[in-house]
Amino acid sequence: MYSRLAPRVRLYGLRHLRDEQSAADLTQQVLLMTIERLRGGKIREPERLASFVLGMSRMVVLDLKRGSRRRARALEQFADDLPRVGLADGPRLDTERLTACLERLGERERSVLVLTFHSERTAFEVAQELGLTAANVRVIRHRALARLRLCMTGEEPAS
Amino acid sequence: MSASACAEPLDLSVLIDHWLGDLAPDEDERAEEHLLGCAACSKRMGDLVALTGGVRSLANLGVVRAVVTGAFLERLIDEGLRVREYRLAPGGSVECTVTPSDDLVAARLAADLRGVPHVDLVKCDAEGREKNRLKDIPLSASAQEVVFLERIDHIRALPACVQRVRLVAPDAGGDRLLAEYTFVHTRSSHD
Structure with a gap:
């Protein structure tokens, strides 16, 4: 269960907290609570597990954003059972290939990707900077990422 | 929890929009x-997030060539990156270099580009021979300036040389020159 759920909770944390360490804390905390509930027989229907994890994730994100820490008791009880979520648990990237793949994009595509993902800006914010419409930025962004993914998987050559 | 395959996978555009709010x-x-309940889509999302993080990392390392904006440069500087900027007026010339302490190098090319639908940025040698062309560059909202990040690893590898950069409006009859700028590059004494 841990290996299945941990990457998903980590992503949830990254999206809401924008920080690897906080996402790792969230993952640890949510999965500890989930184990507690499972062992206590409080989650009887397996199909409800995702809903439970989502609910816990939302609650813990709010807690983390408030700066509170409420995991001491669960950590004391179950911490030894859990592998620690690392800071670099995401997929590994071939940065040389990514550099080459970025070079292959059109100028507008590369600009939109850099402006968007450097500071995680919405289509509206990037559109304002570049004098485009938000809809146009979304189209360019989608096309650029689709090309980049193809290039990274080797379906489109990098050079 | 679903198995690795997903009956109704989220579209890439939904994943991107979700990540960016x-x-x-x-x-x-x-x-x-859906993402918390689906291994397949969560995996695709994880790959996408890694890719976006890679773009950010490479931009911070100065190894992504891109037309950006003045506001973007200000955000880089606010984050503590050392950005070497060269500001040029049309027809202007500048002596330029890059030192080991620079993180990024940007050219800020002033030009009145209002009403010009498409602009190419053309890099030429000292004699004006075209070496490289960036087609249909994005223009900032004000269209008064082109802000260009050059790859710092490429600049570090350059010998002393003169490079000309032209902004041109391509049309059926060829290029209409909008502005030209001259960069007189020397290697840093720290190299």
């Missing part, structure tokens, strides 16, 4: 629930 609240919530 560009979805409507109800759609965003549906995507969030």
Whole structure:
């Protein structure tokens, strides 16, 4: 269960907290609570597990954003059972290939990707900077990422 | 929990919009629930997030060539990156270099580009021979300036040389020159 759920909770944390360490804390905390509930027989229907994890994730994100820490008791009880979520648990990237793949994009595509993902800006914010419409930025962004993914998987050559 | 295959996979555009907070609240919530319950889509999302993080890392290392904006440069500087900027007026010339302490190098090319639908940035040698062309560059909202980040690893590898950069409006009859700028590059004494 841990290996299945941990990457998903980590992503949830990254999206809401924008920080690897906080996402790792969230993952640890949510999965500890989930184990507690499972062992206590409080989650009887397996199909409800995702809903439970989502609910816990939302609650813990709010807690983390408030700066509170409420995991001491669960950590004391179950911490030894859990592998620690690392800071670099995401997929590994071939940065040389990514550099080459970025070079292959059109100028507008590369600009939109850099402006968007450097500071995680919405289509509206990037559109304002570049004098485009938000809809146009979304189209360019989608096309650029689709090309980049193809290039990274080797379906489109990098050079 | 679903198995590795997904009967109704989230579209790439939904994953991107979800990550950036560009979805409507109800759609965003549906995507969030789906991702926590679906291994396949969660894996695709993880790959996408890694890719976006890679773009950010490479931009911070100065190894992404891109036309950006003045506001973007200010954000880089606010984050503590050392950006070497060269500002040129049309027809201007500058002596330039890059030192080991620079993180990024930017050229800020002033030009009145209002009303010009498409602009190419053309890099030429000292004699004006075209070496490289960036087609249809994005123009900032004010269209008074082109802000260009050059790859710092490429600049570090350059010998002392003169390079000309032209902004041109391409049309059926060829290029209409909008402005030209001259960069007189020397290697840093620290190299």
